[in-house]
Amino acid sequence: DIQMTQSPSSLSASVGDRVTITCRASQSISSYLNWYQQKPGKAPMLLIYAASRLQSGVPSRISGSGSGTEFTLTISSLQPEDFATYYCQQSYSTPRTFGQGTKVEIK
């Protein structure tokens, strides 16, 4: 199984800050990497697919990059609605696996 490791596990940031979350795969997964946002009590929502492609309706301050084993999710200017938990997920092989999550909290 492919292990996905996110860092950090949590972070505190202020509105307007630039935030970067890293996701590492235990083996190369090309660009088969997706990012989701989850708010408390809600279902996850797709943000980025195929490592860097922005899902329709997602604000352009959110971006993804990377390939192979290392990927990043960047929020260029954190907004109040961005405080949430973020998960990466590989779709290279089955079982599909998720990172452990990164909780973005208000400083």
Added chain:
Amino acid sequence: EVQLVESGGGLVQPGGSLRLSCAASGFTFSNYWMNWVRQAPGRGLEWVANINQDGSQKYYVDSVKGRFNISRDNAKKSLYLQMNSLSPEDTAVYYCAREGGLWFGELFETWFDPWGQGTLVTVSS
């Protein structure tokens, strides 16, 4: 509107069984792989199982193999998860999710979108 609505969750004793359902609307259900993903209280996301368009291919995470069965009824636009021999470790919110995909050059990329609202399964005596 593309929508997935889960039902069937509840409280069950260890060793018991439960059947979850997921009703799809707003898209051609029979064209998509479908998935179950769960989230234990306060924990991260764990993929559980998926099924192909006609139900001929099914895959499971190791921890549920032999206990859970995923199925679908394309005429009813519904996905199911039959869960047997439940243990407290199966306590979680269970989400159904559509697996969409597109070709980008030689790569067929897939992702989970949308997700249902989830249904809570509690295994406790």
